[in-house]
Amino acid sequence: PNLTIAWMAPAGEEVKEGNPIIRFDSSSAQQQLIQKEAALKQAQATLDQAVAQARITADRDQSDLQDAKYTVETARLKTAANEFIGRIQAEQTKVDLTVAEQKLRVQEANTALHAAADKSKIASITRQQEQAQADIDLTKARIAQMEIRAPLTGFVVFVSNYNQGPLNARPFRVGDNVFSGMNLAEMPDM
Numbered sequence: 409p410n411l412t413i414a415w416m417a418p419a420g421e422e423v424k425e426g427n428p429i430i431r432f433d434s435s436s437a438q439q440q441l442i443q444k445e446a447a448l449k450q451a452q453a454t455l456d457q458a459v460a461q462a463r464i465t466a467d468r469d470q471s472d473l474q475d476a477k478y479t480v481e482t483a484r485l486k487t488a489a490n491e492f493i494g495r496i497q498a499e500q501t502k503v504d505l506t507v508a509e510q511k512l513r514v515q516e517a518n519t520a521l522h523a524a525a526d527k528s529k530i531a532s533i534t535r536q537q538e539q540a541q542a543d544i545d546l547t548k549a550r551i552a553q554m555e556i557r558a559p560l561t562g563f564v565v566f567v568s569n570y571n572q573g574p575l576n577a578r579p580f581r582v583g584d585n586v587f588s589g590m591n592l593a594e595m596p597d598m
Contacts, residue, residue, distance in 0.1 A: 410436065411554075411586045419566050419579065423558045429593055432586075434554040441547045448540040455533045462526035469519040476512040483508040562595040 415431040417423050483505035487498075558564070566579040580592050 411588070413580060413582050413584050413586065413592075416566070416580070416582055417564050419564060421563065423562065423564050423595070425558050425561045427558050428555050429558050429564055429595075430556040432554040434551050437547060437551050437554065441544065441551065444540060444543045444547055448537065448544055451533065451537040451540045455530065455537055458526070458530050458533050462530060465522050465526060466519075469515075469522055473512075473515050473519055476508070476515040480505070480508040480512050556592070558595060560595060560597070562598060564593050564595055566593045567591055 412433040413430060414433040415428075417427070417429045423429060483501065486501040487505050493501075568577040569580045569584055570577050571584070580586070586592060
């Protein structure tokens with residue numbers, strides 16, 4: 409988009425196959441490429457941070473889960489000695505076991521929730537990173553197309569530019585804006 413002719417081979421002179429005929433101004437595309445590469449680096453940094461945070465959360469959740477399991481086992485051991493302690497204390501240890509089991513279930517649910525949220529966040533950031541890379545690849549492909557090369561050895565004839573109307577038609581020149589698909593030049597097969 410927004411192509412401006414920056415350089416043209418001299419009209420009427422012989423051009424060898426593969427030599428440039430027309431170069432378009434690629435400064436805006438180069439600037440876009442720099443911006444898109446910065447966005448890719450930002451997405452990579454965000455992804456790295458999210459992965460590190462997910463590891464920290466997973467480690468903390470595993471620690472909390474182990475603590476909850478330990479609490480349940482301790483409460484179970486206390487209920488095993490119920491026949492040797494008073495009735496009120498035995499009931500209290502049963503209540504403690506039930507509470508510890510509930511806390512373990514809550515911790516397991518929290519661990520699963522954190523894992524799912526981290527996985528979703530990482531997937532979203534990965535998608536942003538992939539989109540940034542696709543934008544860079546597209547911009548690089550566009551920059552590579554900013555130069556039209558001679559398909560064969562011959563003479564270049566630039567066609568008339570009718571953008572200013574048929575009465576003002578003149579051959580294309582440096583500085584003219586062109587659109588995709590326009591016929592700019594011909595190389596007659598001699």
